Amino acid sequence: MSSQNHRLHYIPGVWLAKETLKNLKKLLKPHPKIKDEPLSESSFPCKIGSKITAEEYNNFLQRKESSGYKYEHRTNGDVYVIDMSDPEHGTIVEVLRDYFNIANGGVIRNKPIRVSGDEFHYNPTVMGQFIASDVIVKPNGNHVQQPIVPYPGPPPGDKNGNPHARIICEVANKQSIGNLRNKCQNWLNQVYVRYVLGIKLHEKRTTRDLQRRFYRSMTAMLFQQGVPGYITPYKVNTNGVPRLSLVKSIASMDSTMQKKK
Template sequence: MSRARTSNEIWWAVMLDKWHEFLHNCPKLPKKPIAESSWPFQIGTNITIKEYNTFLNNYGSSEYKFQFELNSDNKTGSVHIIDMTTPVHEDVVHLLQNFFEVPNGGVIFRPPIKVSGQPLHYKPYGNGVEIAPDVAVYPGTALIPRPATSTIRPRPPSDIDGNPYARIMCEVAVGQGVGHLKQRCLTWMCEQYVRAVVSIKISSPRIEIREPATGYFYRTMTAKLYRQGMAIRKWDFGNARKNSRDPISDPAPCNAPNLPNFQINIPIGEIQQVALEAKM
């Protein structure tokens, strides 16, 4: 167990952080909560790729989701907060992780499919910029070796820790705008090793009205499935029909579990297939 820091050590840690920010051009986290209407919220300009990656490694696990937009010089850029990891967001992320782990059949150590939350990868064509999905699904080392030991030349891409590049990415947005969400998904699809991207957009709750039986707020949700070489598939679900002004008199079609029209067949089998091809 690690030793608790004294108040004097905490004071010095805070001062060192402030001194580091003074010496370097670092993005600045907001000191007060940000309303969703303010997103994307800019927290840094003319930040170098190295400065952003350092910032992301230090604060990437905070309650915010960040986006780095390169300037025309391809060396510096601006940093924005695009969303927050609210309880609703984290509940959906946790649910997706559980679904992707089902094919492991309960195997915990060295499972054939590895599921991680927000692992850092190098952004496709991003000049070394790091980016993290909400959920990443990898082939386990039982299926495919780490790129560092691969016999393929040139070696396959990896995440920043040297693990095989994730084959399926998931992006979950609550406050994040639809445009930024789409851009993020299409960015992942630029990497050929990414076989699919699952996108879920959860709209703001309609706080003026609730479900009579459950008391839940009405929400519209949209899921999209991106796959290499295939058309994008889309599902509008939730307990409110999209653009409906009266969800009670005009109920949503997704109103019961296991409806075929609202099921996403996640292509988990492609992970094993791509892994086998990589071994050949």
């Protein structure tokens, strides 16, 4: 066998070995991982990864290895589980979506606004990092201009190139009210976000109603683009569904704005 033929056989083998080593390094690299057993309510915040890049964090979120949790990727590369869902959290998210859909006037197809959750947007203060919220309200792409170019636009869009959300709702269960406030204010760094509604669920009380359900307090904070601070529409004790009439007003206002475009 000539030396030329030997080189032709040898060089691809070296290339394959290098690629295999590179892939193994990727697999062995630290990455966020949830334990097999469920986290207890006293576990938060729970560190699940370190030295994680924004790309690795985004891939972890998209794999949805553990649903029902909220995560935070910090500037030093650490990743934490910061919150978890429970029946009250799920009920409030459902009620919020129902209220916002009232503004569609019963329209099923080609709604003027889209109400959903867990859709990834880009963090307005951390380049390339995904974030998501419990509820987002965005205009139907048929009624507004689509992003001309991928993120950051113009105009701004979500991860999939759809119109950016105009209203954000964050519901905190185990997160501190300070952490919730910071998340809400962070969304406002994207000027296309008009309102951010934050709801903090406090611990269940020891007192019960006539149906033996525990009372539980919540605090709501409404942030508006261009307006310093926030307002607290109400702080209520509830054993059922909160009275979120303010949400209907915001939804109606946003629907009217979209129709004028």
